[in-house]
Amino acid sequence: MRKNTFLFLFSTVLFFNSYSQTKQKQNSKKPNVVIIFIDDEGYGDVGSYGATGFQTPNLDHMASQGMRFTNYYAAQPVCSASRAGILTGCYPNRIGVSAALTPLHKKGINSNELTIAEMFKEQGYKTACFGKWHLGWQKEFLPLQHGFDEYVGLPYSNDMWPRNNVTGNKYPKTHKRSRYPELPLMEGNEIKKYITSLKDQDELTTLYTEKAVDFINKNAKDPFFLYVPHSMGHVPLGVSKKFRGKSEQGLYGDVMMEIDWSVGEISKALEKNKIADNTIFIFTTDNGPWLNYGNHAGSAGGLREGKLSSWEGGQRVPFIIRWPGNVPEGTVCNKLACAIDLLPTLAAITDGKLSENKIDGVDISSLWKGNFEATPRETILYYYRKNNLNAVRKGNWKLVLPHKYNSYDTIAGNDGVHGRTKKMAIEKPELYNMSRDPGEQYNVITSHPEKVKELMVVVEKYRKELGDLNVGIATGSENRKVGEIEK
Numbered sequence: 001m002r003k004n005t006f007l008f009l010f011s012t013v014l015f016f017n018s019y020s021q022t023k024q025k026q027n028s029k030k031p032n033v034v035i036i037f038i039d040d041e042g043y044g045d046v047g048s049y050g051a052t053g054f055q056t057p058n059l060d061h062m063a064s065q066g067m068r069f070t071n072y073y074a075a076q077p078v079c080s081a082s083r084a085g086i087l088t089g090c091y092p093n094r095i096g097v098s099a100a101l102t103p104l105h106k107k108g109i110n111s112n113e114l115t116i117a118e119m120f121k122e123q124g125y126k127t128a129c130f131g132k133w134h135l136g137w138q139k140e141f142l143p144l145q146h147g148f149d150e151y152v153g154l155p156y157s158n159d160m161w162p163r164n165n166v167t168g169n170k171y172p173k174t175h176k177r178s179r180y181p182e183l184p185l186m187e188g189n190e191i192k193k194y195i196t197s198l199k200d201q202d203e204l205t206t207l208y209t210e211k212a213v214d215f216i217n218k219n220a221k222d223p224f225f226l227y228v229p230h231s232m233g234h235v236p237l238g239v240s241k242k243f244r245g246k247s248e249q250g251l252y253g254d255v256m257m258e259i260d261w262s263v264g265e266i267s268k269a270l271e272k273n274k275i276a277d278n279t280i281f282i283f284t285t286d287n288g289p290w291l292n293y294g295n296h297a298g299s300a301g302g303l304r305e306g307k308l309s310s311w312e313g314g315q316r317v318p319f320i321i322r323w324p325g326n327v328p329e330g331t332v333c334n335k336l337a338c339a340i341d342l343l344p345t346l347a348a349i350t351d352g353k354l355s356e357n358k359i360d361g362v363d364i365s366s367l368w369k370g371n372f373e374a375t376p377r378e379t380i381l382y383y384y385r386k387n388n389l390n391a392v393r394k395g396n397w398k399l400v401l402p403h404k405y406n407s408y409d410t411i412a413g414n415d416g417v418h419g420r421t422k423k424m425a426i427e428k429p430e431l432y433n434m435s436r437d438p439g440e441q442y443n444v445i446t447s448h449p450e451k452v453k454e455l456m457v458v459v460e461k462y463r464k465e466l467g468d469l470n471v472g473i474a475t476g477s478e479n480r481k482v483g484e485i486e487k
Helices: 002-028 057-065 079-088 116-121 204-219 251-272 291-296 339-350 449-466
Strands: 032-038 067-069 126-130 150-153 183-187 190-195 224-229 279-285 319-322 331-333 379-384 388-394 397-400 403-407 422-426 430-433
Touching: 032 079, 032 251, 057 251, 057 279, 057 319, 079 116, 079 339, 116 126, 116 224, 116 339, 126 204, 150 204, 204 224, 204 251, 224 251, 251 279, 251 291, 279 339, 379 449, 388 403, 388 449, 397 449, 430 449
Parallel strands: 032 224, 032 279, 067 331, 126 150, 126 224
Antiparallel strands: 067 319, 150 183, 183 190, 279 319, 379 388, 388 397, 397 430, 403 422
């Protein structure tokens, strides 16, 4: 009897000791990170940000479980530059990436730059990218050479093909886009197949989602970093049969509903594998809406202009983060934040090492954890084109510098046909109070000369450091080179 009692007590101690060690191991496991990065989705294209004509229940639920930012900015208002910023923690012009790289370019992200994937990989994370890359299509620039274990997706935008975006028919040889090759769907470093029809594009969102869910299922026991840069809602719009015709808004609304479904599927995979509580789940977009596409474009939610501009509609975008037990539920953060902050913030949380190269991002984990008294980011730089400093924001004040831009205040297109833009120029500096006038309608520069003086200190600092082509300074003292194919 005593022997049985001893064995029972011994086995009980072993059980609880094993259970305690298992729980301790689970609690000490570094968090997984999932970033969903949408193309050309505007500030007003999520339900919790005021979307109309379609529903985003999964994103709205995600916001209710986490935090929504109201003053979060993409790194630049255009594809390649924006992606360079979120992956390296740098203003894109610091590392030589500008505009949207095409299949004709022979440059891409420099191997000397540390990406967010490389930071995670050094810690033993499994890493994957499923979607649009757009940081160079040659092998040395592709994801597998920059920290990702797996990659499936398009190497650049889905409109960079030799076909008409409305009909899907090939352009005649006299058309400038006829020089583009057929759109390649990559797997790793190889072309898996070519996207040669609008119907093919309809399946991209589902494909990326299925790959993401499969990756989560395979790597649930290990820490992982999953980056899902969707090709949609960039024109030409594509949506699967399960969502076509489902929204009041039309095709663009259908696309947004499918993206919301994608968020839901990825969230379900995290829940199914019982790792949702240990996953930092982020949703944001690369820039604002491409407004001259009319009903095939999103909404800037009342902000001025859209993609390809340095007005608020070009760079201020949705940002939602869920991290149970760390990010307070159902909160809204009004502090400044930028895509370039993700790398240093995630490095701080996971004890990752940053590059010896200077970066521009800051650790905003204090905001994620609900400390709204903190102000980790004081300024936002609105660089655009090759190296033009068009505006600067500090706190609630935005100084718009003299520059040229194309305005959408003209006739928009319809059903996939792009409309016109109007060439405009800011001749003299303008000042806007973002807390009272986020739509940038009321220039108050004559009333606040002290704010202009304060913001010009920031302008002059970065003109010296990074340059400003608007005033003839091609480069500053700290610009680095983009990666280029050796001739």
